[in-house]
Amino acid sequence: MKQENWPQSKLETIGAGPAGISAARRMAGSCLDWLPIVLAMGLVWRRRWWRFFIGGINRPLIFLAIFAWNLGDPAATATDSYLGFLAPGMVVMAAVSAGYSDLVNWFTLRRTYFRVLDEYLLAPISNISLLNGHVLGAAAKGFVLALLVFLAAHFFVHGFFMPPLFFVQLFVVCLTFACLAVAVAMVAGGDKDTLMFTSLIVFPMTFFCGTFFPVEQLPGPLASLSWGLPLTASVYNLRALALTGAGHLGWFLQSLGWLIALYLLAYFLLKLRRED
Amino acid sequence: MEESSKNAGAGTCSQKQPAVMMELKNVYKNYGRITAVAGVSFQVMQGEIFGLLGPNGAGKTTTIRMLNTLTRPTTGELYVAGYQVAGNQVEVKRRIGVVPQQNNLEKELTGRENLILHALLHKVPRSEREKTIKELLDYVGLSSRADERVQNYSGGMARRLLIARALVHHPPVLFLDEPTIGLDPQTRRKIWDLIQLMNRDGMTVLLTTHYIEEADSLCHRVGIIDHGRLIALGTPAELKESLGKYCVEFLNKQGTERCFFHSRSEARDYAQEKDCDTVVRRTNLEDVFVELTGREARELAAK
Ligand SMILES: Nc1ncnc2c1ncn2[C@@H]1O[C@H](COP(=O)(O)OP(=O)(O)O)[C@@H](O)[C@H]1O
Numbered sequence A: 001m002k003q004e005n006w007p008q009s010k011l012e013t014i015g016a017g018p019a020g021i022s023a024a025r026r027m028a029g030s031c032l033d034w035l036p037i038v039l040a041m042g043l044v045w046r047r048r049w050w051r052f053f054i055g056g057i058n059r060p061l062i063f064l065a066i067f068a069w070n071l072g073d074p075a076a077t078a079t080d081s082y083l084g085f086l087a088p089g090m091v092v093m094a095a096v097s098a099g100y101s102d103l104v105n106w107f108t109l110r111r112t113y114f115r116v117l118d119e120y121l122l123a124p125i126s127n128i129s130l131l132n133g134h135v136l137g138a139a140a141k142g143f144v145l146a147l148l149v150f151l152a153a154h155f156f157v158h159g160f161f162m163p164p165l166f167f168v169q170l171f172v173v174c175l176t177f178a179c180l181a182v183a184v185a186m187v188a189g190g191d192k193d194t195l196m197f198t199s200l201i202v203f204p205m206t207f208f209c210g211t212f213f214p215v216e217q218l219p220g221p222l223a224s225l226s227w228g229l230p231l232t233a234s235v236y237n238l239r240a241l242a243l244t245g246a247g248h249l250g251w252f253l254q255s256l257g258w259l260i261a262l263y264l265l266a267y268f269l270l271k272l273r274r275e276d
Numbered sequence B: 001m002e003e004s005s006k007n008a009g010a011g012t013c014s015q016k017q018p019a020v021m022m023e024l025k026n027v028y029k030n031y032g033r034i035t036a037v038a039g040v041s042f043q044v045m046q047g048e049i050f051g052l053l054g055p056n057g058a059g060k061t062t063t064i065r066m067l068n069t070l071t072r073p074t075t076g077e078l079y080v081a082g083y084q085v086a087g088n089q090v091e092v093k094r095r096i097g098v099v100p101q102q103n104n105l106e107k108e109l110t111g112r113e114n115l116i117l118h119a120l121l122h123k124v125p126r127s128e129r130e131k132t133i134k135e136l137l138d139y140v141g142l143s144s145r146a147d148e149r150v151q152n153y154s155g156g157m158a159r160r161l162l163i164a165r166a167l168v169h170h171p172p173v174l175f176l177d178e179p180t181i182g183l184d185p186q187t188r189r190k191i192w193d194l195i196q197l198m199n200r201d202g203m204t205v206l207l208t209t210h211y212i213e214e215a216d217s218l219c220h221r222v223g224i225i226d227h228g229r230l231i232a233l234g235t236p237a238e239l240k241e242s243l244g245k246y247c248v249e250f251l252n253k254q255g256t257e258r259c260f261f262h263s264r265s266e267a268r269d270y271a272q273e274k275d276c277d278t279v280v281r282r283t284n285l286e287d288v289f290v291e292l293t294g295r296e297a298r299e300l301a302a303k
């Protein structure tokens, strides 16, 4: 047996109590406390990257391909073709499915099925870092997959603008839906509940919130309802940015408002859940 | 480190008073109308192996989950490694290792990757990470299978990896929830050895079990818990003595009956008076357990 291997000295220093690390270093460290979660998610996702990759972008890419081949216009430009209209919508769809769906699954599977969630909850970081880590990890993945769809769209259509604000707006969408995912996962009792919410609310959102056609074409009450959902303003702003290079401050602020609201909701629900 | 191997037995080596590493003060936990833990108080000293012994549903897991920050008590105070758990969750989590009742490894990752994951979550510096993980894999005897996916591990291997994982950040306090449940006898012995080795190196261990011989042979002190209440507390020897060191066992119409005596001669005299077959033997922890839980059941029924 190799009992001598056990590093006793370490045990002493960590066990020694609060004198271990200086307060200043701890402050600096806690700003990056979310990082371990992101790295851990990265480690898990790396193992199945192709599955997440394909799962995240196949639907938007299929829609793009269907419309591209159906409309059959090889010289389509961004500003005056339906494909140009559609592409930003598909970018958002990729962001939502990669950010939201995967994070909801992450939580519900880990809580009900694998029970790994405790391992993450036992990391010595605060609830807020726990939330930030999960949200940032999922949002980053959604962002990357959405960008891939955007790149692929260039294959069918040309003439998109890419102002920096486009990427900011896209990341805001990713963060918003990651927050929504945490909120849903904290409320739902099991994977059946989340599946229900996802297919009843989130999935239709990716179709009817201005992704495929302007919401004004929806019947009256549905159009106003659509503007009350978190996706519409971001899709409109993203499209404006990609097609004209200029955004719309109102829409941007609206999507930022949704992000803040859902972040607070997610934090509140996470905290509530942790007090069980 | 050389010295530590000479000082076998953590209890004997320290001149100073051993510190209290865990404490529960009148802790209650309700889940709706179910009371999982009903007013438990006890202390665990530094360097101890403390066992919570109780049947299924007694409240052992709930007690551990309150100590390790995963569940909040309804009322009562808990302290771990000098910190009150409420309000100091991060400080407590830094100092504890947790081996859960169920295998909760990331099944798609390899054994080594599971340890890396834990090291990331606990911010083990990169420079130490590889060395520590290599040592731990040796320690639990999984080096040769470390790069296989955890999916393919047997129950015993998974349990050993869970133990290794709990040690990656060198916690001074370790919680093990039913560490040997569902394992074959050989593997169970290996886990016991492992727990004793860790304890010899100064770690304070709180484990739960419903195997009586596990509590008897492994734990320095045992708390017997039933229906969420601590019904006995002491060293295995103390608990047996409280009942009487010797037991006379015989079968009558009501079933097996046991009587306890403080000396062998008393026991033998009593056995000779009986006109049925009797067995005289030393009291074991199971007798204590059965006697106390039975007594408690009668008291509850009387209320
Ligand atoms: N999350 C929970 N919700 C409701 N009841 C629970 C929960 N966890 C445990 N219980 C109940 O609390 C009691 C004690 O459970 P537990 O602590 O798991 O016992 P043990 O680990 O000793 O087998 C049981 O009656 C169990 O049904």
Ligand SMILES: [Mg+2]
Pocket (backbone or CB within 6 Å): B057, B060, B061, B062, B101, B177, B178
């Ligand atoms: Mg249990």
